[in-house]
């Protein structure tokens with residue numbers, strides 16, 4: 514493999530592709546773990562796989578328990594690596610490879626898994642270090658390819674008690690710029706991964722005259738807002754193609770919506786928000802919303818703003834969502850969200866001509882890994898198309914993650930409550946900022962704030978079923 518290829522700016526995304534190309538180039542090696550001729554080495558064959566699909570987490574200061582960046586670090590783990598990849602427990606990736614092509618796809622091909630097993634079986638040799646590929650460009654402490662342009666700290670260090678059950682807390686940091694900014698990438702990093710269960714940053718408008726004490730009280734201060742990013746294990750930076758970005762208006766606030774889980778001893782956290790500003794002109798503003806306006810049970814529309822109660826012990830409890838698209842849109846990514854009882858979620862689009870296409874299928878959802886699946890090529894969904902979301906919950910005792918199969922489950926923020934949110938990121942094609950006047954843009958934004966049913970309080974209680 515030509516080494517200079519790794520120097521491209523987009524190398525982080527390009528790596529998975531290159532790694533699989535290398536395997537094709539290796540020919541029979543890729544499909545023949547049993548062929549004695551195959552002598553894979555760390556430097557030549559294994560490092561490219563680990564660099565593109567593992568080190569994002571398995572490096573100093575990141576979420577995995579050990580580093581896999583050098584032969585020395587990898588060698589003691591060789592057997593465990595072969596085990597974990599063979600049962601597809603690592604790397605975490607849950608999209609059914611039958612549907613959708615994702616630029617952040619890190620699932621291993623069967624060939625790669627065989628190659629790793631063959632390498633381990635033959636004694637996990639290092640090979641010639643000259644064969645090593647370039648290390649992927651990853652900013653220290655962040656999963657994007659360069660350090661953030663601006664880091665926003667949570668406005669206080671939160672003291673998390675040793676025990677107890679904590680409500681969702683909200684802390685507000687004022688947006689520190691006086692002109693609008695466009696962010697092409699964003700990442701939320703816990704200050705202390707032991708206690709941050711998950712977190713979200715919304716961009717919200719608050720009433721004037723709030724004091725610092727109010728902003729850091731932890732209480733929800735209300736106001737209209739929209740979701741900038743969610744954080745949970747496995748979620749790194751979210752980024753957008755050139756010309757497409759999220760807009761942050763001056764005068765607004767970053768709302769850090771934090772879910773802490775006590776560890777048994779007092780802990781502290783100060784989470785960080787990394788922002789990467791877009792360099793060129795922006796033609797479309799991207800939004801993160803549920804691709805769902807109606808919830809259905811057995812084909813009947815039920816209460817919105819939550820989900821109906823899931824009966825105790827229910828095993829394969831089906832729920833569907835649906836949303837008809839009023840304008841032509843372009844979809845960039847999808848991120849299914851459920852809690853411990855969530856079993857699967859599938860996003861299908863029914864196009865105006867009636868044909869259907871599955872955009873993303875997650876047949877075995879895992880709450881521990883909240884992943885964002887970013888399309889390789891953004892998907893065009895014309896006006897009149899309908900998103901059909903199918904999901905199942907397993908509230909039975911067969912679900913090893915189920916905290917209590919004997920209880921009925923209601924919609925809620927805590928992980929023992931449930932949610933069903935098919936998050937997606939999209940732009941509206943006709944809202945081309947490069948072609949609109951300032952008045953048109955202002956009008957569009959005001960209309961969206963009033964009309965858009967999804968711009969709502971994330972803590973809103975569901976309607977009574």
Ligand code: HEC
Nearest residue numbers: 566567569570571576577578590593594597603604605747
């Ligand atoms: C998105 C982050 C992430 C990626 C990518 C990832 N891992 Fe992991 N890995 C973890 C975390 C976190 C753990 C700790 C156990 C857990 O939470 O499942 C772990 C655990 C492991 C373990 C078990 C360690 C033990 O204590 O037994 C092995 C082996 C492993 N990973 C190998 C890999 C390999 C090989 C790859 C790439 C092919 C990979 N991982 C990719 C996050 C990641």
